[in-house]
Amino acid sequence: MKYILTILFFLFISLESNVYGQNNIQEFSTITIMAKTSYRLHENVINSEWSSSYGLELYSEMPFYAGQIGLGLHFVPFNSNTENPDFNIYSFYLSWGSSLRISNSISFFIGIKAGAAFFSFASSELTQYERLESELSLGANSRFSYYLNSNLGLNLELAYVKYFTNYQIKQLSALAGIEYKFSTSKWFRDFFN
Amino acid sequence: MKTLLSILLILTSLSLGQSRSSTTATNNKQLIYEEQIKSAGIINLSNIILLSDRINFSTIDGNQNYISVNQMSSFFRQGFSLFIDGQKFENNIFDMNDINLLPISIEQIDSVEIIYSPQLYYGTFADKGIIHFHTKSPEKGFSVNASYIVANETGDPGPYQFTDYSTPNVDKLNFINTATLMSAGENWSLKGNFKLEENFVTDPAIRKRITTLSSGSNKSHLKSGSFQLMFNLLNKPQQIFVGYSTQNTFFHFKPYGNEIPVNRIVSHTGFSGGFDLSNKIELNYSLIMSKNDLGESVNNKDLKFDFGLNNYYGNIEGVYNSSLLNWSVGLTYNEYIGKSTTELTSAQMLFTEFYSSLNYLITENFNQSFGFMLKKLNNDVSLKAEFGSNWQLNYRQNLEFNFAFANSMFEEDLNFWSWVMRGYRSNIVELINFYEVGKKENSNKFSIDLTYNYIYNDFKFEAGSSFRTDSDIYSDEQLFQYDKNNSSLYSPVRLNYNTRASYLSLNAGVEFLLFERFKNKIFYNFSRVLNSTNGSSNYSEVQPLHNISYSIMFKPVDSFGIWARVRYISSTVWTEYKYIDIQSAEKYSYKIDPKLLLDLSIEKWFWNKKIWTNLLFRNIANNVERYHPIGTSLDLRFVFQLHLYFNSLFE
Numbered sequence: 001m002k003y004i005l006t007i008l009f010f011l012f013i014s015l016e017s018n019v020y021g022q023n024n025i026q027e028f029s030t031i032t033i034m035a036k037t038s039y040r041l042h043e044n045v046i047n048s049e050w051s052s053s054y055g056l057e058l059y060s061e062m063p064f065y066a067g068q069i070g071l072g073l074h075f076v077p078f079n080s081n082t083e084n085p086d087f088n089i090y091s092f093y094l095s096w097g098s099s100l101r102i103s104n105s106i107s108f109f110i111g112i113k114a115g116a117a118f119f120s121f122a123s124s125e126l127t128q129y130e131r132l133e134s135e136l137s138l139g140a141n142s143r144f145s146y147y148l149n150s151n152l153g154l155n156l157e158l159a160y161v162k163y164f165t166n167y168q169i170k171q172l173s174a175l176a177g178i179e180y181k182f183s184t185s186k187w188f189r190d191f192f193n
Numbered sequence: 194m195k196t197l198l199s200i201l202l203i204l205t206s207l208s209l210g211q212s213r214s215s216t217t218a219t220n221n222k223q224l225i226y227e228e229q230i231k232s233a234g235i236i237n238l239s240n241i242i243l244l245s246d247r248i249n250f251s252t253i254d255g256n257q258n259y260i261s262v263n264q265m266s267s268f269f270r271q272g273f274s275l276f277i278d279g280q281k282f283e284n285n286i287f288d289m290n291d292i293n294l295l296p297i298s299i300e301q302i303d304s305v306e307i308i309y310s311p312q313l314y315y316g317t318f319a320d321k322g323i324i325h326f327h328t329k330s331p332e333k334g335f336s337v338n339a340s341y342i343v344a345n346e347t348g349d350p351g352p353y354q355f356t357d358y359s360t361p362n363v364d365k366l367n368f369i370n371t372a373t374l375m376s377a378g379e380n381w382s383l384k385g386n387f388k389l390e391e392n393f394v395t396d397p398a399i400r401k402r403i404t405t406l407s408s409g410s411n412k413s414h415l416k417s418g419s420f421q422l423m424f425n426l427l428n429k430p431q432q433i434f435v436g437y438s439t440q441n442t443f444f445h446f447k448p449y450g451n452e453i454p455v456n457r458i459v460s461h462t463g464f465s466g467g468f469d470l471s472n473k474i475e476l477n478y479s480l481i482m483s484k485n486d487l488g489e490s491v492n493n494k495d496l497k498f499d500f501g502l503n504n505y506y507g508n509i510e511g512v513y514n515s516s517l518l519n520w521s522v523g524l525t526y527n528e529y530i531g532k533s534t535t536e537l538t539s540a541q542m543l544f545t546e547f548y549s550s551l552n553y554l555i556t557e558n559f560n561q562s563f564g565f566m567l568k569k570l571n572n573d574v575s576l577k578a579e580f581g582s583n584w585q586l587n588y589r590q591n592l593e594f595n596f597a598f599a600n601s602m603f604e605e606d607l608n609f610w611s612w613v614m615r616g617y618r619s620n621i622v623e624l625i626n627f628y629e630v631g632k633k634e635n636s637n638k639f640s641i642d643l644t645y646n647y648i649y650n651d652f653k654f655e656a657g658s659s660f661r662t663d664s665d666i667y668s669d670e671q672l673f674q675y676d677k678n679n680s681s682l683y684s685p686v687r688l689n690y691n692t693r694a695s696y697l698s699l700n701a702g703v704e705f706l707l708f709e710r711f712k713n714k715i716f717y718n719f720s721r722v723l724n725s726t727n728g729s730s731n732y733s734e735v736q737p738l739h740n741i742s743y744s745i746m747f748k749p750v751d752s753f754g755i756w757a758r759v760r761y762i763s764s765t766v767w768t769e770y771k772y773i774d775i776q777s778a779e780k781y782s783y784k785i786d787p788k789l790l791l792d793l794s795i796e797k798w799f800w801n802k803k804i805w806t807n808l809l810f811r812n813i814a815n816n817v818e819r820y821h822p823i824g825t826s827l828d829l830r831f832v833f834q835l836h837l838y839f840n841s842l843f844e
Binding site: 046049050065066078084085087094114116119121133134135136163164165166167169190191192193 | 345348352363749752800810833
């Protein structure tokens with residue numbers, strides 16, 4: 001299944017680049033900022049110990065040499081059902097993917113992401129060092145965007161992230177939010193080039 | 194032997210030799226450039242061996258490596274030679290030669306030269322291979338370069354630490370900060386570097402063993418600084434290099450079987466350069482003072498090596514250059530002083546060396562080189578010689594042949610045992626039960642290397658073979674017993690003086706561009722022990738038989754690139770640890786399974802190449818990656834690097 005999804009992903013990238021010619025968009029020429037709320041769909045072992053449902057995500061994206069590159073922060077709070085401490089996950093990630101314009105007002109994005117997730121435990125019994133732990137996260141996401149005008153849009157997203165703790169934490173989330181796109185200045189493009 | 198010596202002296206008197214800059218006719222080496230180092234996300238100096246096609250290595254803690262540059266087993270001594278910008282550095286002590294102790298940092302490197310064949314090189318006869326770091330020349334004006342590197346291994350418990358699924362914490366692997374200040378004018382340049390490296394020993398395979406002795410943290414901590422001044426005098430470059438490194442680390446001392454906390458101190462002060470005596474004759478010199486200490490670090494059993502080595506090195510070399518030949522003659526004074534509070538029967542080892550070499554053109558497409566060295570310690574003399582041929586078959590094809598012979602005294606690699614025999618004692622030595630077998634004699638090493646190269650535009654093919662046969666080398670044979678209570682190992686040492694071993698290595702590789710900016714490289718290396726006796730049989734399978742790698746480097750634009758590599762390393766068997774499976778209840782295994790490893794690195798430059806970032810994933814498939822029976826098992830790791838290059842700030 002993993003391999004089929006990988007092949008489909010690269011087919012999609014190839015379609016975007018070659019058939020629709022959207023790679024003509026100059027790299028780093030626009031930046032899109034998104035604010036989303038997330039809802040966790042998938043159950044985990046940790047659900048017996050902690051409960052969590054809603055989270056927040058801030059994300060920005062711009063055209064890359066191929067596809068789009070993005071930078072995001074996903075925050076998810078976990079409240080303890082037992083005597084264990086509460087904790088939050090702050091997941092900083094880089095993403096790369098490609099979007100396909102379905103109509104003038106709708107586009108579809110599919111991408112992969114990798115980052116560092118920080119687990120912050122709320123416990124006075126832990127040392128300062130023990131209160132924060134970091135781990136690798138890898139994932140994939142797909143998103144529909146509906147543009148209200150040339151700058152402003154709404155989006156719906158499905159994201160899957162795996163945290164590489166010894167017993168891995170897998171998280172499937174649905175996200176919804178708003179996005180705003182604007183052109184970048186020359187110094188900004190020069191910096192990224 | 195006398196006849197051979199006579200022939201060599203006659204050849205010398207007939208003005209045969211070679212220059213310091215072109216040491217040999219053969220070119221059995223690999224050059225690794227900054228672009229490759231960056232593409233592959235290399236984080237420190239010892240990591241560079243991962244880019245070598247032919248270096249075999251093993252590691253216990255994932256940071257300090259036992260390596261074999263001359264394509265023999267990594268267990269046959271760590272005496273490979275280390276150079277920075279033409280000056281030799283002495284890091285090796287008691288068979289641990291940690292490259293990271295060199296006082297330069299990764300962002301300073303312009304290229305790395307790895308030489309696989311034994312040869313005369315900068316006045317040293319390097320029979321165990323050479324790694325030479327060439328640093329970048331500063332641009333005019335004032336420049337500041339810096340790096341911030343953090344590497345992490347996956348497998349933390351995360352929130353599961355509070356549940357029944359709790360597992361030990363796996364800290365970050367490396368944390369590295371470096372800074373280099375540089376300035377250059379018309380005829381001079383100045384570089385100052387500071388490096389801070391922290392490595393964390395958290396793998397369950399070694400954590401308990403280390404904490405048995407270590408009363409502090411499980412962190413290895415390296416600090417180094419260096420100062421380098423280069424200037425032109427009488428139209429020739431002169432160099433002053435001062436470097437200092439200190440490292441609190443866990444020193445795996447094989448005769449003892451376990452890691453001992455130590456405070457390594459390595460310092461280097463070197464002057465080198467040359468003068469033209471005429472338009473054909475030049476004089477080169479090198480004066481180096483170095484200090485290499487195994488200092489004490491607090492530990493639970495108060496174990497201390499109480500040992501250090503001071504080295505005073507002076508070399509002078511005359512070189513005659515003409516269009517048909519270059520010839521060099523050199524003399525070296527190489528004095529080592531052992532330092533210990535125990536009384537040594539003789540603390541001094543003074544080696545005097547005389548060498549000469551010649552590189553001459555026979556035809557326009559065929560040149561040969563010949564060199565030899567006589568090395569004297571007290572009343573003993575050893576002889577080393579090399580002969581190389583380089584035949585440019587046509588403008589695409591090249592064939593090289595190198596033959597080397599090295600007769601070496603037991604003391605030449607400054608091994609632990611030669612100091613013990615000179616009266617060196619410490620409470621660690623007292624814990625080692627050893628006995629000698631055979632008669633101590635000078636060792637003899639023969640090696641033959643054959644290399645073929647074919648280059649056509651962006652296509653390159655190379656194939657080679659190396660044969661090495663050693664006799665009367667010493668080997669410290671052990672058979673370890675494992676104590677489960679404190680995870681420690683113990684074995685008496687049988688010191689065999691008359692060990693013999695022969696090795697064969699075959700390799701082939703191809704490099705090509707698939708599309709524009711899409712570089713591909715496939716390399717295969719086969720290494721096999723042909724025969725071994727008297728103790729070396731324990732090492733006959735510690736080197737993988739097959740090593741295959743396929744790497745791609747894709748740079749669609751100059752400021753962005755993707756590098757990926759898949760490697761297959763075949764299984765190894767470590768007979769010295771053959772009881773460890775049963776005694777450790779299979780926590781360890783003396784057989785190491787084959788490894789299939791996939792690495793991915795992504796790099797991006799910003800701000801007109803002032804800022805460089807890299808994201809590296811090692812062992813993406815999270816397969817078992819283990820190199821030593823008692824060593825760490827490396828899981829999926831990820832590394833982030835940020836480098837700053839602010840050059841020519843004030844011209």
